[in-house]
Amino acid sequence: MSTDAAELTARLIRCPSVTPEEGGALILLSDVLTAGGFECHRVDRNGVPNLFARWGAKGAARTFGFNGHTDVVPPGDLGSWTHPPFSGFVADGMIWGRGATDMKSGVAAFTAAVLDFVAATPPDGAIILTITGDEEGPGRDGTRAILDWMDQNGERMDVCIVGEPTNPEVFGEMIKIGRRGSMSLNFVAHGVQGHVAYPHRARNPLHALVRLLDQLTGAPLDQGSEHFDPSGLQITTIDCGNPASNVIPETARAVVNIRFNDLHSPDSLFHDIRAKADLVQAETGVSIEITSNISGESFLTAPGPFVDMVAEVVAEQTNRRPVLSTSGGTSDARFIKNHCPVVEFGLVGRFMHQVDERVPVEEIHALKRVYGGMLEKFFS
Structure with a gap:
């Protein structure tokens, strides 16, 4: 039957x-x-x-x-x-x-x-x-x-x-x-809180984080490979939990997800992004922590x-x-x-x-x- x-x-x-x-x-x-x-x-x-x-x-x-x-x-x-x-x-x-x-x-x-x-x-x-x-x-x-x-x-x-x-x-x-592989990156930028009228006394983590994210999204990761479409990076959240409009926050966070092809590995992607973050740190004085979660290669x-x-x-x-x-x-x-x-x-x-x-x-x-x-x- x-x-x-x-x-x-x-x-x-x-x-x-x-x-x-x-x-x-x-x-x-x-x-x-x-x-x-x-x-x-x-x-x-x-x-x-x-x-x-x-x-x-x-x-x-x-x-x-x-x-x-x-x-x-x-x-x-x-x-x-x-x-x-x-x-x-x-x-x-x-x-x-x-x-x-x-x-x-x-x-x-x-x-x-x-x-x-x-x-x-x-x-x-x-x-x-x-x-x-x-x-x-x-x-x-x-x-x-x-x-x-x-x-x-x-x-x-x-x-x-x-x-x-x-x-x-x-x-x-x-x-x-x-x-394609999937990798999420969590960014935490640590600055110095202060009054918006006196920015010289503060270090704005949002400015540093936005600068880094602009670099990450400003150019494609690649043009694709023989069997794969181009890799893609998407920002999924940016937040600092700040309820006040006249306060520069101390901390800001962001998450991005990368769907990557066989031209990359999680290690190579993390290394490249870490290098960009180090440059932003040096330019702004804002420290940026990055942690990753790999769903699959x-x-x-x-x-x-x-x-x-x-x-x-x-x-x-x-x-x-x-x-x-x-x-x-x-x-x-x-x-x-x-x-x-x-x-x-x-x-x-x-x-x-x-x-x-x-x-x-x-x-x-x-x-x-x-x-x-x-x-x-x-x-x-």
Whole structure:
């Protein structure tokens, strides 16, 4: 009997798994996969729910992996939704609900694909699913925890597909073969407080901070590289907490985020920005502290047999030759790339994180067919 990916999507949506709550989604998947012959393990860490599932023998000669997440962002104002966000309501050829696009439909599609595949044509190899409840959250104890557990238990994937939405407008137009890195920098400028009428008796940290930020935004970081768009730096906040208009503040703060390509590393970016800050310090007498938080480094799964296979299957199933892209934000592929080659392919991401998030039913079935085609080609 064929597994209905759309029906499974609706059942997953009805699980209120807002990060970090499990909401019953991983329990549902574990039950479904166990019934289909998969060996399942909960790999929870620090209260974060995760699921590892394998069909076939550990250490098989060929192992195909899928990765996804069942946690979702909060629904926001419930009164703004046409249908309740955890109803999995089906209307007008759409399934409505939080996670419909990002990415319970992707998880349902690859789960349904692997269940049907192993039932109809048991492969000479193994299939591994790694599903986390911590992709929309901090990401410290989700896919990372599963990969750590796999290393400790001798589990290995040869290749992996992440089922995140990858298509901007039309199903089949894009796969992701890499991602830019993400780095946030926190600046704290320490000056000397004083009266605005006597600036010679003060040192304004805002002036120093604005001078530095102007330098950082005044010229592009690069012009892009062969597979990557140009890096980008955005100021996300500037603040000094000063309620008075006649007082020069003592301290000012700012945060910037950098999405960087393979021409940079976090160390090289920090070194360059630190050097600019040192010059501003010397010119103004205002000290500037900088701390960094790295969400992920840039990476690329270079075009080759695996990427070609994925692109070929997408083209066969959708009649579109997909663009090989590294655009967009971060995903858990940034962790998997240290384990095995990884490519992302999923649905159209138009409605993700929005009120009235929804997905076409037929698109879920089409995604299942693409994943099934990948399995057939990999194990053929």
